[in-house]
Amino acid sequence: MGGVLGERWLSEAVDLLVRVVEAAGALVIFVGAMVALVRFVVVGLRDRRSRAFVPVRLGLGRFLALGLEFQLASDILRTAIAPTLREIAELAAVAAIRTALNFFLAREIRQERRELTEAGHPRHVDPAHPGGHPA
């Protein structure tokens, strides 16, 4: 009896952790999208140059990559409480999509940073390290 209650408690605790981590990922993605929207409009009105949009897309890509990291973490946590084959299959599909997108985003971010450096733009400042520390 004690063992069954312990399992149920653990399952509920993991479920709560999954929701918290997923919510964090969703929040990061949404905030990144809204910041990108504002930056697109501001840059479009102020700068009026095509190249000025590249850092905006780069910033959005970084937000999406961070949000994906949270969502991948929640996928891994969720495997602890996926009792049916159908749920495991859904998890595998979601994790595959998120992993593939993470891979493509990381590659694009590296490529666009390289293009910005070659074009003579200042290195993109990581908001988490404003002192210029490389990310």
Next chain:
Amino acid sequence: MTTLLGYASLACVAAGLVSAAVVLLVSRSGRLALQAALDLWVAAGLLRLTMPPEWEHLLGAAAIIAIRQLAGAALAHRADREAGGTGGVVRPPLGP
């Protein structure tokens, strides 16, 4: 939470349309406008994936990501060709 995520996803779709319009007006480049829109629509797809998984949402997210990659590769290839094979990067002249 599912309702909130639905609204957030819709907001990202709308943001994609607005961003694409702004980029198109400023740069006159359909390529850049499409890239801006696709980036924000990917965010919308990722938010939909956070909701209880349904195969429609999974396929939709996979489709938008695949379209983004294909469109990006095709448009980058065309831009590369138009730029004379330099990858669109204008290198500053060397020397004094």
